[in-house]
Amino acid sequence: MDATSLRAATTALRDSAPLVHCLTNTVVQTITANALLAVGAAPAMVDEPAEAGEFAAVASAVLVNVGTVQQRTAEAMRIAARTASEVGTPWVLDPVAVGGLTFRTELAADLVQLRPAVVRGNASEVLALAGAGKGGRGVDSTATPEDALEAAGELARRTGGVVAVSGPVDVVTDGERVVRVGGGSPLLTRTTGAGCALGAVTAAYVAAAGDVMLGTVAAHAHVALAAEAAARIADGPGTFAVRWIDALDAVDGDALVRAQLS
Amino acid sequence: MDATSLRAATTALRDSAPLVHCLTNTVVQTITANALLAVGAAPAMVDEPAEAGEFAAVASAVLVNVGTVQQRTAEAMRIAARTASEVGTPWVLDPVAVGGLTFRTELAADLVQLRPAVVRGNASEVLALAGAGKGGRGVDSTATPEDALEAAGELARRTGGVVAVSGPVDVVTDGERVVRVGGGSPLLTRTTGAGCALGAVTAAYVAAAGDVMLGTVAAHAHVALAAEAAARIADGPGTFAVRWIDALDAVDGDALVRAQLS
Amino acid sequence: MDATSLRAATTALRDSAPLVHCLTNTVVQTITANALLAVGAAPAMVDEPAEAGEFAAVASAVLVNVGTVQQRTAEAMRIAARTASEVGTPWVLDPVAVGGLTFRTELAADLVQLRPAVVRGNASEVLALAGAGKGGRGVDSTATPEDALEAAGELARRTGGVVAVSGPVDVVTDGERVVRVGGGSPLLTRTTGAGCALGAVTAAYVAAAGDVMLGTVAAHAHVALAAEAAARIADGPGTFAVRWIDALDAVDGDALVRAQLS
Numbered sequence: 111m112d113a114t115s116l117r118a119a120t121t122a123l124r125d126s127a128p129l130v131h132c133l134t135n136t137v138v139q140t141i142t143a144n145a146l147l148a149v150g151a152a153p154a155m156v157d158e159p160a161e162a163g164e165f166a167a168v169a170s171a172v173l174v175n176v177g178t179v180q181q182r183t184a185e186a187m188r189i190a191a192r193t194a195s196e197v198g199t200p201w202v203l204d205p206v207a208v209g210g211l212t213f214r215t216e217l218a219a220d221l222v223q224l225r226p227a228v229v230r231g232n233a234s235e236v237l238a239l240a241g242a243g244k245g246g247r248g249v250d251s252t253a254t255p256e257d258a259l260e261a262a263g264e265l266a267r268r269t270g271g272v273v274a275v276s277g278p279v280d281v282v283t284d285g286e287r288v289v290r291v292g293g294g295s296p297l298l299t300r301t302t303g304a305g306c307a308l309g310a311v312t313a314a315y316v317a318a319a320g321d322v323m324l325g326t327v328a329a330h331a332h333v334a335l336a337a338e339a340a341a342r343i344a345d346g347p348g349t350f351a352v353r354w355i356d357a358l359d360a361v362d363g364d365a366l367v368r369a370q371l372s
Numbered sequence: 373m374d375a376t377s378l379r380a381a382t383t384a385l386r387d388s389a390p391l392v393h394c395l396t397n398t399v400v401q402t403i404t405a406n407a408l409l410a411v412g413a414a415p416a417m418v419d420e421p422a423e424a425g426e427f428a429a430v431a432s433a434v435l436v437n438v439g440t441v442q443q444r445t446a447e448a449m450r451i452a453a454r455t456a457s458e459v460g461t462p463w464v465l466d467p468v469a470v471g472g473l474t475f476r477t478e479l480a481a482d483l484v485q486l487r488p489a490v491v492r493g494n495a496s497e498v499l500a501l502a503g504a505g506k507g508g509r510g511v512d513s514t515a516t517p518e519d520a521l522e523a524a525g526e527l528a529r530r531t532g533g534v535v536a537v538s539g540p541v542d543v544v545t546d547g548e549r550v551v552r553v554g555g556g557s558p559l560l561t562r563t564t565g566a567g568c569a570l571g572a573v574t575a576a577y578v579a580a581a582g583d584v585m586l587g588t589v590a591a592h593a594h595v596a597l598a599a600e601a602a603a604r605i606a607d608g609p610g611t612f613a614v615r616w617i618d619a620l621d622a623v624d625g626d627a628l629v630r631a632q633l634s
Numbered sequence: 635m636d637a638t639s640l641r642a643a644t645t646a647l648r649d650s651a652p653l654v655h656c657l658t659n660t661v662v663q664t665i666t667a668n669a670l671l672a673v674g675a676a677p678a679m680v681d682e683p684a685e686a687g688e689f690a691a692v693a694s695a696v697l698v699n700v701g702t703v704q705q706r707t708a709e710a711m712r713i714a715a716r717t718a719s720e721v722g723t724p725w726v727l728d729p730v731a732v733g734g735l736t737f738r739t740e741l742a743a744d745l746v747q748l749r750p751a752v753v754r755g756n757a758s759e760v761l762a763l764a765g766a767g768k769g770g771r772g773v774d775s776t777a778t779p780e781d782a783l784e785a786a787g788e789l790a791r792r793t794g795g796v797v798a799v800s801g802p803v804d805v806v807t808d809g810e811r812v813v814r815v816g817g818g819s820p821l822l823t824r825t826t827g828a829g830c831a832l833g834a835v836t837a838a839y840v841a842a843a844g845d846v847m848l849g850t851v852a853a854h855a856h857v858a859l860a861a862e863a864a865a866r867i868a869d870g871p872g873t874f875a876v877r878w879i880d881a882l883d884a885v886d887g888d889a890l891v892r893a894q895l896s
Contacts, residue, residue: 144613155439156469353610
């Protein structure tokens, strides 16, 4: 990931303001929309089956996050993912708590067949989705990204896309290359929805960058750098969440190239 | 809109603390409730069909916002709007993304027959609802309020109410008079739900003011003045959203008369 | 409630990080999750009937809040409460607006038969649930906690648990003992979801403390102390909500013993 490409990804995001169709959990819709607005994208939450296909067809990217999935939204997610897959729109799958709950685990297993451009989750979720683990409890991960590296690579080769495993150091792989994104802040895990918002920001970057691996790495770098800036001035998890939105807005291409990539 | 009337509207709002029954989208429920509390109203979100009529019948005002509408909440919206219409309670229609999606466009076309006291939207949405345009993409507007002025006036004459078109300068019309509300801040469009919360604040003001045109203008002025105050001390869109709630609480009748009305 | 027990409750909460399964209203999911994270618990929102029993069976505690209940989530609430009751997991019932609306009032009457460890509400809600009143309007209470004391005690004896009535001074009773928790801030009522989040924090504390009365009092004390700290530096209800999350994180066992208990 060279500096020129990263800079170009951020510029492309802000120039194109991609419309990100989010089918995401109700706990994090607000922070997800605000994070997308802050990085320069245009969010829209549409999860009624009667509208999901119509909207996915015109969106720049689609996010499917199963955090509070129910029968109705599961149907909308199937429609949106299928539509995105058919029309060639990149879509991101965030398998929240997959492995620990049967209904969503079966749904995610179906969705992954529709070849998401990116799967983004924690190590337990990625292990479960790849068939190599039983998942964690709720949104916590009891494994590390490095534990999930092999499963992530296998999953990426299966989908033909990229798999990103979040943790103290994020691991991003397309099944051949591996890029690690360091930095960030532990406060990201003390704020509900930061990881979920990262999935949405990834969708926006992938749409704008025109390269799935580059877009995914740039999104993770952007979120990590903003977290570092916010943590420096936050007094706790409440002020951190607010300052993180400010910082997502403030990070630009010049900042992005200072990300801790390896 | 003379200063005495505007002052009286704010005083009436704070004295009466109108109960605003909100059927609104899940992305913005929190900021909507907080904005209503900050201006002095009492919010309540009830969108189950089994409860919507019972609650609309006792509320001071009703807000119907179709942002994340689904089959169930569409039914609740029909019931609440019909009840409000029958018992003479003012209700506000916010036609989010109408024009761009078939399901909600058909719903909004039905709802508008129930004569909302106020329709509040962006120019694309108002043009679509009035039958004069195809809507924008998601919540963005590709037209300006002035572009929508004629359609807004026609729509207001049809409903017998007021139509407010949000933009850099808001346009409020009852089909005869036109009042423009300037000021505000571009940060309102970088924060999810500010426009949707304005719809709710409008419902509260209309209930308290006892005059639809006055209440609608006062609500837009209140929100714009609070946005200006928040923008002066915000470091970005995250801190802006928080400071805007503080400022909605701080704006009083003396402040309101300094609004940029024309 | 001696200082040693209160200190131990906070220590136990932070050492065990109880997993709190929340079936709560969509307006307050975000602040509820953030409040749980801030006090040291692990939140998870799961309200699909197909998942509610599976998840309640592994959670440390369950919260049922009927604020925006609908047919689907009512079914999930019945399943989760029944499961918690059967496996002996403590669960908290927050009867938002019960008394004022038929559908939820009937649901809450059924749920209370499943013996919640704690019922937490305002005075109108507790009076209505105990069969002694008609409830308030929405989430406001038109009665005081002291008005509801007798009904709260009777309800606690009926459930075999604890009933907590929120107000300027909270009243907590198990039907024999009564503990009052003072302090706090009026700004708690100007921020949507603070009371609902208190219900979730109570679930976390009860799971960690291993004693329902102690856990409930500790939770109320923790929330009140955090509110006082936040109110000292807040400029309005917006900054208060953010600072309150910071303060929930900052309150520790040493702080907790300074709560105004009587």
